[in-house]
Amino acid sequence: MANKTAPDSPPGSAGGTPTRRRSERSRRAILDASLALVGEVGYDKLTIEGIASRAGVGKQTIYRWWPSKAAVLLDAFTADVDEYSAQGLPDTGDLAADLKLVLRATADEFNDPAFQAPYRALAVAGANDAELSRAFVDRLLEPGIRVYVDRLRAAQEAGEVAADVDTRVAAEMLLSPFSQRWLMRTGELTYDYVDTLVDLVLRGLRPGS
Amino acid sequence: MANKTAPDSPPGSAGGTPTRRRSERSRRAILDASLALVGEVGYDKLTIEGIASRAGVGKQTIYRWWPSKAAVLLDAFTADVDEYSAQGLPDTGDLAADLKLVLRATADEFNDPAFQAPYRALAVAGANDAELSRAFVDRLLEPGIRVYVDRLRAAQEAGEVAADVDTRVAAEMLLSPFSQRWLMRTGELTYDYVDTLVDLVLRGLRPGS
Numbered sequence: 474m475a476n477k478t479a480p481d482s483p484p485g486s487a488g489g490t491p492t493r494r495r496s497e498r499s500r501r502a503i504l505d506a507s508l509a510l511v512g513e514v515g516y517d518k519l520t521i522e523g524i525a526s527r528a529g530v531g532k533q534t535i536y537r538w539w540p541s542k543a544a545v546l547l548d549a550f551t552a553d554v555d556e557y558s559a560q561g562l563p564d565t566g567d568l569a570a571d572l573k574l575v576l577r578a579t580a581d582e583f584n585d586p587a588f589q590a591p592y593r594a595l596a597v598a599g600a601n602d603a604e605l606s607r608a609f610v611d612r613l614l615e616p617g618i619r620v621y622v623d624r625l626r627a628a629q630e631a632g633e634v635a636a637d638v639d640t641r642v643a644a645e646m647l648l649s650p651f652s653q654r655w656l657m658r659t660g661e662l663t664y665d666y667v668d669t670l671v672d673l674v675l676r677g678l679r680p681g682s
Numbered sequence: 683m684a685n686k687t688a689p690d691s692p693p694g695s696a697g698g699t700p701t702r703r704r705s706e707r708s709r710r711a712i713l714d715a716s717l718a719l720v721g722e723v724g725y726d727k728l729t730i731e732g733i734a735s736r737a738g739v740g741k742q743t744i745y746r747w748w749p750s751k752a753a754v755l756l757d758a759f760t761a762d763v764d765e766y767s768a769q770g771l772p773d774t775g776d777l778a779a780d781l782k783l784v785l786r787a788t789a790d791e792f793n794d795p796a797f798q799a800p801y802r803a804l805a806v807a808g809a810n811d812a813e814l815s816r817a818f819v820d821r822l823l824e825p826g827i828r829v830y831v832d833r834l835r836a837a838q839e840a841g842e843v844a845a846d847v848d849t850r851v852a853a854e855m856l857l858s859p860f861s862q863r864w865l866m867r868t869g870e871l872t873y874d875y876v877d878t879l880v881d882l883v884l885r886g887l888r889p890g891s
Contacts, residue, residue: 600809610866618868642859642878645869649858650851657819659827660854669851677886 502528503535504549511546512590516598519546543605546595551612558616562624568633571624572671576651580662583655596656618644625678635680647674711737712744713758720755721799725807728755752814755804760821767825771833777842780833781880785860789871792864805865827853834887844889855883 506527511519519542525532539545563571582588599606621644628634634643650670654660676682715736720728728751734741748754772780791797808815830853837843843852859879863869885891 597809600806606866610868614866614868639878639882642875642882645859645862646855646879646883649862650854653854653858653862657815657823659819659823666851669848670855673848673851673886674855675886676891677882677884679891682885682888682891 499528499530499534500538503530503538503545504552507542507545507549508591511594512587516542516546516594519594521545543598543602543608546591546598547605547608547612550591550595550609551616554613554616558620562620564624564627566631566633568624568628569671569675572621572647572675573668576647576667576671577664579651580664580667583662618648621648628678632680634678635682638678643674643678647671708737708739708743709747712739712747712754713761716751716754716758717800720803721796725751725755725803728803730754752807752811752817755800756814756817756821759800759804759818760825763822763825767829771829773833773836775840777833777837778880778884781830781856781884782877785856785876785880786873788860789873789876792871827857830857837887841889843887844891847887852883852887856880 503524507519507524510523510527514523521532521535521542524542524545525535528535535545539548562575565571583592595605595609599609618641622640625634625638625640625643629636629638629640634640647670651662651667654666655662660666712733716728716733719732719736723732730741730744730751733751733754734744737744744754748757771784774780792801804814804818808818827850831849834843834847834849834852838845838847838849843849856879860871860876863875864871869875
């Protein structure tokens with residue numbers, strides 16, 4: 474009741490008023506709590522109550538902004554992706570160096586247990602829930618692929634990649650092997666692997682290759 | 683009791699005696715029934731009773747050969763893979779043509795609802811069950827990748843693929859994008875897509891590329 478003037482959708486950025494800043498702090502605490510908890514207990518045992526308690530907010534604060542635990546979790550995962558998408562990949566003019574830099578950092582992230590646990594929990598939940606899986610693809614996977622497609626297109630315009638290359642297919646040649654290795658645990662995500670993959674993919678993209 | 687002389691492990695191939703041939707028929711019926719049923723009801727609701735009833739055999743016949751429904755299902759999936767692995771990929775001396783032929787046939791299979799349903803059920807079950815997932819990788823995914831690695835190695839020996847290419851990484855560049863498209867439903871598995879993927883991967887594998 475006291476919060477009648479609070480926004481009905483989660484505040485997307487820290488605003489100017491004290492209320493707005495408090496809202497942003499609560500939002501961030503809720504998202505962080507949902508990631509930490511889902512990694513600990515799994516998606517099935519994740520509850521709004523548990524998230525609220527961990528975040529130090531009331532249940533009603535969460536329900537005011539999100540309809541379900543799936544919605545909280547998706548926002549938690551996409552908070553970083555949105556930032557990343559807006560920024561795009563680095564473009565130093567050296568495609569191989571840029572891709573290796575970003576994919577090595579991604580390997581570090583995927584190899585970090587704190588990152589792994591919630592991500593694997595989301596993968597399991599998505600396998601069981603077609604709607605969640607669709608939201609995962611639309612809001613996480615596709616935007617993630619798109620930044621690579623954009624970087625490859627820029628390289629194409631710069632003449633570093635042949636004009637006839639399908640940049641979407643090329644981006645998947647880079648990203649799908651990487652994510653399948655992680656998901657299926659069929660290989661280590663080392664810097665050496667990342668470099669080998671980038672070099673082998675790019676060999677086929679060069680003009681005249 | 684009447685079957686005391688029957689084998690304790692599932693007969694792997696049709697033998698010479700009538701008993702052996704009957705066993706092989708029962709085994710095939712059980713495997714087919716398990717695939718059909720898991721596609722219809724999902725992994726969680728799949729039962730040994732249901733498989734027995736659909737296959738027209740007694741429950742005890744299944745339990746004599748397999749300890750669990752997961753074991754039945756893995757044998758059902760690997761029956762084809764074992765055959766496929768023993769055979770290897772075609773080798774006409776034209777790597778691109780051979781890969782397109784096999785991957786187009788695989789696309790037909792993945793696009794077939796009768797194939798899709800049990801495979802997706804297994805993917806869901808694997809996401810929830812680390813042991814099943816490990817068995818899936820060891821008995822289905824890895825042997826599937828290996829036949830491609832072997833074909834790429836043969837092409838390397840024939841001079842069609844550069845000597846410095848990591849054939850495992852190359853095989854994953856071909857197979858992971860294909861299977862991720864199917865699993866995540868991020869794109870159609872058309873002949874056109876298959877051909878584009880094969881051509882783009884092979885561009886980077888050629889000697890001097």
